[in-house]
Amino acid sequence: MRTINTEQITNEVSRLWQDANFYLDKDIINVIKKKLQKEKDPRVKDALSIILNNAELARKERRPICQDTGIPIVFLEIGQDVMIKGGDLTDAVNRGIRQGTGKGSLRPSVVNCPFDRKNTNDNTPAVIHTEIVKGDKLKISVMAKGAGSENCSQTKMLLPTDGEREIEKFVLESIKLASSNPCPPIIVGLGIGGTLEKAVYLSKKALLAPLNKINPDKKIRALEENIIKKINKLKIGPNGFGGGTTVLALRIEKFPCHIASLPVAINISCHVHRHKEVIL
Amino acid sequence: MDTSKITTPINEKVIKNLNPGDKVEITGTFYIARDQAHKKLIELIKKGKKLPFPLEGQIIYYCGPTPARKGEIIGSAGPTTSKRMDPFTEILLEHGLKGTIGKGTRSKEVTNAIKKHKAVYFVTYGGAGAYLRQFITKNELVAYPELGPEAIRKITVKDFPAYVGIV
Numbered sequence: 001m002r003t004i005n006t007e008q009i010t011n012e013v014s015r016l017w018q019d020a021n022f023y024l025d026k027d028i029i030n031v032i033k034k035k036l037q038k039e040k041d042p043r044v045k046d047a048l049s050i051i052l053n054n055a056e057l058a059r060k061e062r063r064p065i066c067q068d069t070g071i072p073i074v075f076l077e078i079g080q081d082v083m084i085k086g087g088d089l090t091d092a093v094n095r096g097i098r099q100g101t102g103k104g105s106l107r108p109s110v111v112n113c114p115f116d117r118k119n120t121n122d123n124t125p126a127v128i129h130t131e132i133v134k135g136d137k138l139k140i141s142v143m144a145k146g147a148g149s150e151n152c153s154q155t156k157m158l159l160p161t162d163g164e165r166e167i168e169k170f171v172l173e174s175i176k177l178a179s180s181n182p183c184p185p186i187i188v189g190l191g192i193g194g195t196l197e198k199a200v201y202l203s204k205k206a207l208l209a210p211l212n213k214i215n216p217d218k219k220i221r222a223l224e225e226n227i228i229k230k231i232n233k234l235k236i237g238p239n240g241f242g243g244g245t246t247v248l249a250l251r252i253e254k255f256p257c258h259i260a261s262l263p264v265a266i267n268i269s270c271h272v273h274r275h276k277e278v279i280l
Numbered sequence: 281m282d283t284s285k286i287t288t289p290i291n292e293k294v295i296k297n298l299n300p301g302d303k304v305e306i307t308g309t310f311y312i313a314r315d316q317a318h319k320k321l322i323e324l325i326k327k328g329k330k331l332p333f334p335l336e337g338q339i340i341y342y343c344g345p346t347p348a349r350k351g352e353i354i355g356s357a358g359p360t361t362s363k364r365m366d367p368f369t370e371i372l373l374e375h376g377l378k379g380t381i382g383k384g385t386r387s388k389e390v391t392n393a394i395k396k397h398k399a400v401y402f403v404t405y406g407g408a409g410a411y412l413r414q415f416i417t418k419n420e421l422v423a424y425p426e427l428g429p430e431a432i433r434k435i436t437v438k439d440f441p442a443y444v445g446i447v
Binding site: 042043046047050051053054055057058061063064065066067068069105106107108109117119121146147148151179180183238239240241271272 | 281301303316343344345346347348349355356357358360361363383384385403405406407408409410411414427428429430443
């Protein structure tokens with residue numbers, strides 16, 4: 001059995017939490033550069049240029065890309081042959097978030113309770129999702145999730161007799177309603193199937209995939225591409241300025257479900273799509 | 281792109297010349313306030329108490345900046361979603377507020393109130409806090425330090441870029 005110390009987990013979480021907030025992934029930058037070349041409207045071009053300019057400044061100066069440095073969401077894929085030593089795992093993760101928030105001058109954006117709403121001043125507690133998987137590795141993914149886009153997310157229990165058209169309709173209605181509020185161009189995660197909470201979890205996990213990853217399921221890929229096309233026809237665009245760049249990527253994650261159910265969850269991420277991973 | 285320069289405080293004469301979609305560069309002062317600060321301001325108004333800053337001709341920037349690092353004026357400071365402040369906006373306009381800056385859409389009620397009070401809503405670049413901080417030259421705490429990133433601040437800006445959203 002392999003041993004991983006909680007101190008190492010703390011250090012990695014602190015680093016990933018800061019890096020996610022400072023360094024926008026190259027795949028997003030590259031997609032935005034391509035979209036910038038295609039757009040004609042000067043306001044749309046201006047908005048996309050500023051996104052690139054901003055990401056470059058943040059990278060160079062090691063500072064938050066966006067002032068909403070997000071709520072920390074930490075995904076732990078724990079190999080069943082790994083033993084974690086050195087104290088409580090949840091504490092280790094939260095220590096990492098606390099350290100990273102201080103070192104990186106990140107904004108404290110988490111309150112202690114939905115009613116009292118007192119700022120915890122260090123972004124703890126993180127939302128932590130754990131999965132036990134095969135092997136002797138530990139994969140840590142840290143996502144910094146802004147509230148502007150999170151607030152535009154939706155879930156709905158469709159009928160089992162509904163199909164792709166109804167799913168598509170629900171997604172388009174939700175994106176229309178979100179309009180320019182989630183900071184387009186957006187990335188969309190769709191969780192389809194399972195139960196209410198499983199669909200929501202899958203919609204979040206769908207956001208972790210690299211932007212250029214192609215869905216191996218041809219039928220699902222066709223559905224993804226079809227919805228992307230239709231969203232971009234809504235002409236919301238960066239800052240709500242119109243044009244054809246509303247969504248940069250859309251991912252579907254699916255799971256078997258009850259004969260009577262068709263849960264669908266939509267999780268939206270802004271263009272400052274931040275997550276970093278490490279495998280220990 | 282044509283850009284017009286605006287200096288705060290603003291009045292109806294300045295606003296009359298603005299059209300939706302115009303690019304502007306604003307110089308002067310903004311008051312930073314968001315959710316909890318708005319709730320407190322409205323409570324003060326309802327109780328007939330004095331506000332921590334004058335509203336007349338002023339602009340509120342919906343923002344919650346990251347902490348300033350040592351030797352710096354402010355951290356990243358882009359706009360937050362404006363519509364969360366919709367329930368509080370009309371009463372502030374009634375008390376003299378002339379402008380708001382944020383990102384995203386406003387409700388029908390707020391859109392009508394902005395027009396009725398001859399005010400203006402500007403949108404600036406969502407998710408561009410590292411870029412927008414460059415236009416901020418001064419940053420002072422005004423009220424509610426206990427709110428942390430949600431405290432009311434007075435910032436001085438030079439050529440702060442925005443677009444006219446609703447006028």
